[in-house]
Amino acid sequence: MMRAAVLTLALIAAALTAGPSHALQDAEPAAPAPEAQIAAALTEDVVEIRSNFAGAELVLYGAAVGLEPGDDIAVVVRGPVRDIRVMRRQRVLGVWVNADPVRFEEVAGYYAVASTRPLAEFATFSALRRNRIGMEHVRLSSPETERIETRFGVAGVVVSDIGAAIVDYRSAVVRNKARDALYVEAPGGVEVLEGGLFRARVVLPPATPTGIYDADVYLFREGVPIAVRRTSLEVVKAGAERVIYDIAHERPLAYGLLAVLLAVIAGWLASVVMRRN
Amino acid sequence: MLIYLPIAEVSLNLFVLLALGLGVGFLSGLFGVGGGFLMTPILMFMGVPPAVAVSTQINQIVASSMSGAIAHFRRRSLDVKMGLILIIGGAFGSVAGVQIFALVQATGQIELVIALCYVGFLGVIGALMLVESVGAIVRRSRASAPPRPRRRKRTFIDTLPFKTRFAVSGLYMSVIPPLALGFLVGVLAALMGVGGGFVAVPAMIYLLRMPTNVVIGTSLFQILFVTALTTVLHAAQNQTVDIVLAAILIVGGVVGAQIGARYGQKVRAEELRAGLALIVVAVCLKLAWDLAAEPSDLYVLIEVRGP
Numbered sequence: 247m248m249r250a251a252v253l254t255l256a257l258i259a260a261a262l263t264a265g266p267s268h269a270l271q272d273a274e275p276a277a278p279a280p281e282a283q284i285a286a287a288l289t290e291d292v293v294e295i296r297s298n299f300a301g302a303e304l305v306l307y308g309a310a311v312g313l314e315p316g317d318d319i320a321v322v323v324r325g326p327v328r329d330i331r332v333m334r335r336q337r338v339l340g341v342w343v344n345a346d347p348v349r350f351e352e353v354a355g356y357y358a359v360a361s362t363r364p365l366a367e368f369a370t371f372s373a374l375r376r377n378r379i380g381m382e383h384v385r386l387s388s389p390e391t392e393r394i395e396t397r398f399g400v401a402g403v404v405v406s407d408i409g410a411a412i413v414d415y416r417s418a419v420v421r422n423k424a425r426d427a428l429y430v431e432a433p434g435g436v437e438v439l440e441g442g443l444f445r446a447r448v449v450l451p452p453a454t455p456t457g458i459y460d461a462d463v464y465l466f467r468e469g470v471p472i473a474v475r476r477t478s479l480e481v482v483k484a485g486a487e488r489v490i491y492d493i494a495h496e497r498p499l500a501y502g503l504l505a506v507l508l509a510v511i512a513g514w515l516a517s518v519v520m521r522r523n
Numbered sequence: 524m525l526i527y528l529p530i531a532e533v534s535l536n537l538f539v540l541l542a543l544g545l546g547v548g549f550l551s552g553l554f555g556v557g558g559g560f561l562m563t564p565i566l567m568f569m570g571v572p573p574a575v576a577v578s579t580q581i582n583q584i585v586a587s588s589m590s591g592a593i594a595h596f597r598r599r600s601l602d603v604k605m606g607l608i609l610i611i612g613g614a615f616g617s618v619a620g621v622q623i624f625a626l627v628q629a630t631g632q633i634e635l636v637i638a639l640c641y642v643g644f645l646g647v648i649g650a651l652m653l654v655e656s657v658g659a660i661v662r663r664s665r666a667s668a669p670p671r672p673r674r675r676k677r678t679f680i681d682t683l684p685f686k687t688r689f690a691v692s693g694l695y696m697s698v699i700p701p702l703a704l705g706f707l708v709g710v711l712a713a714l715m716g717v718g719g720g721f722v723a724v725p726a727m728i729y730l731l732r733m734p735t736n737v738v739i740g741t742s743l744f745q746i747l748f749v750t751a752l753t754t755v756l757h758a759a760q761n762q763t764v765d766i767v768l769a770a771i772l773i774v775g776g777v778v779g780a781q782i783g784a785r786y787g788q789k790v791r792a793e794e795l796r797a798g799l800a801l802i803v804v805a806v807c808l809k810l811a812w813d814l815a816a817e818p819s820d821l822y823v824l825i826e827v828r829g830p
Contacts, residue, residue, distance in 0.1 A: 297767070299527040300534050329827040333631050341639075341814045344631050344823055418822030425820075452525065452534040487529040494530055494762050502758025505582050505766050506751045509773060513589025516777040520590065 282312035284475035286321075286463045291477075293450060294484035302450040308475070310465050313442040318361060318368040318466040321436055321446045322379055325356025325428075325481075326457025332415050348408065348415045350388050355455035356428050357384055360435025360446040370469040377464065377471060381424070381431050386416045427451035456481050530765035531575045537771065539569075544775020548587075551776070552783025553790075554799040557584050557718035557746065560645060561802070562772065563637075564810060573634050574624070575765050577716030578757035581750045582769040584718045587776055588747040595740025602691035602737045606744040608698050609705035609723070613749035616709020621756040624714055628761075631825050635814075640715050642811045648721055649803030656796035663793065680730065692733045700731055705745065712753045718746040721803075 286308035293302045306321055313319075330353050333344035359365070365380045378385050391407045406412040423429040428451060436446045448461070459479045464471040483491050494501045526537040543565060551558035559580050566576035595601045627636050683697035704726050708719035723742045727733045733741070758764040787795065 295527055297527050298525065300525040331631060331825045331827055333823050333825060335818050335821050335823065341635070342816075342818055343635055344825075347631055347825075349827070415822065418820070419824060422820065422822065422824045452527070453532075455532075483529060487527060490529040490766055494758065494764070494766075498759045498762050499755065501762075501766070502755035502764060505758060505764050505769060506585055506754050508766070509582050509585035509754070509769065510589050510751070512770075512773045512777060513586040513591075514593065516586070516780075517590040517593040520594070520781065 281467070282310060282317075282465050282473045284311075284463050284465055284473050285309045286461070286475045286477050288448070288461060288477060288479050291479045293454075293479060293481045295454070295456065295481065296485045296487055299452065299487075301452045301454065304448045304450070304479070306446045306448055306461055306463070306477070308444050308463055310442040310444065310473070312473075313438075313465070314467070316467070318363055319436045319438065319444050320359060320361040320365065320369070320379055320464045320466060320471075321448075321461060322377075322464070323356065323358040323448055323459055323461045324354045325455055325459050327352035327354055328455070329353070330419070332418055334415075334418075348388050348412070349390050350386050350415075350419060353386060353419065354384065355457070356450070356459065357381070357423070358430045358432070358448060360432040360448075362434070362436045362438055362444075364433040365431075368466050368469065369471075373466075373470045377474075379464065381420050381429060384420060384429070386419055388412065388415075426453045428453060428455075450481065454481055456483055526767070526771075528571070528575075528765050528768045530763065531571045531579075531768060533570050535569060535571075540768070540771045541775045544583075544772040545779040545782075546775075548776035548779020549783035549786075550779075550799075550802065551587060552780035552785075553787040554783075554795055556799065557587055557720055558776070559584050559715070559717035560641070560721065561806060563716035564641065564806060566768075567634070567637075571765075571768070572763075573637055574628060574757075574761055574763040575768070577624070577637070577714070578754065578761065578763040579765045579768045579772070580716035581712060581757065582754045582764050582766075583772040583776055584712075584746060584750045585754060586773045587780060588718060588743045588750060590777070590780075592740065592743040592747045595743060598740070600737055601740030601744050602689055602733065603744070604687075605689050605692055605701060605731075605733065605737075606741045608701045609708070609741070609745040610748045612702035612705025612707075613709035613712070613745055614705075614752055616706035616711075617713050617749055617753045617756060618709075619706075620710040620713025621753065621760055623710070624757075625760060631823075637715060638810050638814055640711070642807055642814065644711070644715075644722065645803050645807035646811070648725070649800050649807055651725070652796055652800035653804060656793050656800055659793040660797065689733075692731075692737055694731070694733065696731070704731070705749075708745065709749050709753070712746075712749050713756070718750060720746055 286306060289305045289307070293304070310319060329349060329351050331347045331349050333347045335342040336345040359380055365374055369379065374380050375383050391412065393405050393407065395403055395405050397403045397405070420429055430449070436444055438444045459481060461477050461479065463475045465473040482488070524537045525534040527534045543562070547558040547562045550561065562583070563576050563580045566580065567573050624633065627633050680696065680700050683699045685698045686695060687698055688695050704723060708723050711717055711719045711722060720742045723745065724738055727738045727742065728735060754764055
């Protein structure tokens with residue numbers, strides 16, 4: 247508790263002394279003096295995956311200077327991106343076969359949204375879409391199936407080659423990730439304390455991918471974000487897990503020989519013990 | 524207690540893994556099989572990626588075949604010359620199998636191919652074993668003599684060239700059939716994460732007509748080298764050998780095999796074979812059911828490996 251209090255005090259100081267938080271690409275026309283500022287920090291900025299890793303729980307603390315009644319806060323944590331392929335199972339000769347692959351590029355391996363209220367209650371659809379806030383607005387782009395066309399006189403419309411089916415593929419990505427608790431949405435997950443202080447829990451499941459995570463805090467007023475603050479955290483393999491992973495990828499041949507050597511020694515020991523008995 | 528597996532990148536319960544290693548080790552000691560055909564599917568059911576399950580299980584078989592091969596080497600119950608020819612075939616098969624694995628994985632069908640291989644091989648071999656062992660039990664209860672072996676006929680195998688003498692087995696035959704058998708076993712090892720004894724042993728007895736007393740030892744001798752090579756190849760090419768998982772499985776497997784081997788001496792051979800056949804058929808049916816049953820989610824996510 248003491249630590250939390252010190253942390254929040256430090257945060258307020260940071261918010262007061264720090265320059266304006268970085269501008270939003272789609273924010274309203276920049277006012278000379280920002281209406282509000284956010285400071286935020288995580289209780290840990292490095293999460294280590296060791297042999298006993300079974301997930302982790304962190305708290306994002308922050309202070310919003312200029313928070314008015316009716317304002318809302320949304321916290322979005324995005325994990326490292328990877329390319330994934332989504333396939334639909336089809337029955338061929340009585341057997342379910344993976345078919346019709348769609349490749350999505352740079353999909354976040356982890357995506358968590360926490361907010362003071364359900365997103366739709368305080369934010370406009372376009373603000374959520376532009377800032378990729380909410381499970382329906384996760385960035386899922388599949389350049390291989392997309393074309394940019396002019397339709398009905400509107401330039402730059404993204405059209406999918408596979409038509410409406412792309413919607414099923416997108417929701418399949420979110421559904422599958424949500425099943426492993428990698429994609430989560432927590433309306434009410436941001437708790438506003440007095441004086442513009444707030445906190446949100448960030449739960450990392452056991453399947454958490456390693457890499458850099460960005461936590462963005464948005465302050466919403468009248469449907470649009472008026473301030474945003476980014477803080478990062480890193481999930482790393484540590485200790486023996488790290489050493490093993492690094493050797494396996496950097497010295498794969500030596501690793502394979504080592505694995506065989508260990509197995510041979512184990513088998514030989516077993517036969518020695520067997521003989522003695 | 525959960526343990527994080529660095530290559531599989533999943534957290535699994537350490538005690539469950541140890542118990543599994545123990546259980547499969549027990550069965551392998553009891554029946555004299557490697558147990559890869561049980562462990563690889565179980566690991567996949569538990570959420571270990573197929574590529575990691577196959578290559579890690581292969582690493583475990585190195586340990587179990589090592590202790591078995593040493594015992595047979597001491598008793599001189601193995602045909603080294605035959606074993607070496609099988610290993611040469613197996614080396615080519617293993618290299619081919621690892622390439623096939625990488626290719627199939629790139630198309631997103633690896634789970635299907637592994638499952639189909641299992642259903643095919645386990646179905647045929649389980650059914651044959653079941654018929655044979657039940658037949659033996661029935662004959663024994665009727666107290667009739669086993670059918671007299673028919674006189675050996677000249678087969679296709681006898682017409683092949685490159686003949687050589689296998690002194691230990693007392694055979695004079697072409698090197699092509701053992702090379703081909705070794706190749707097949709190598710492919711199976713790389714693709715299915717099994718030692719391949721369940722294919723090699725019947726093939727050696729019925730096709731190569733090797734004497735039964737050297738078959739098991741020779742098979743283990745070959746399995747040891749082929750699985751060692753396959754482990755190195757999978758590690759080098761796909762980085763899918765999880766040394767932590769392998770170590771846990773080896774510990775459980777070694778202890779379980781001891782218990783199983785001791786228990787096995789009290790049970791009659793026909794009942795043992797029938798029991799093994801039932802397990803093989805059950806695993807086959809389970810995998811076949813999973814292939815045919817409607818999946819809970821029609822879509823699958825496959826991470827694109829590499830940068």
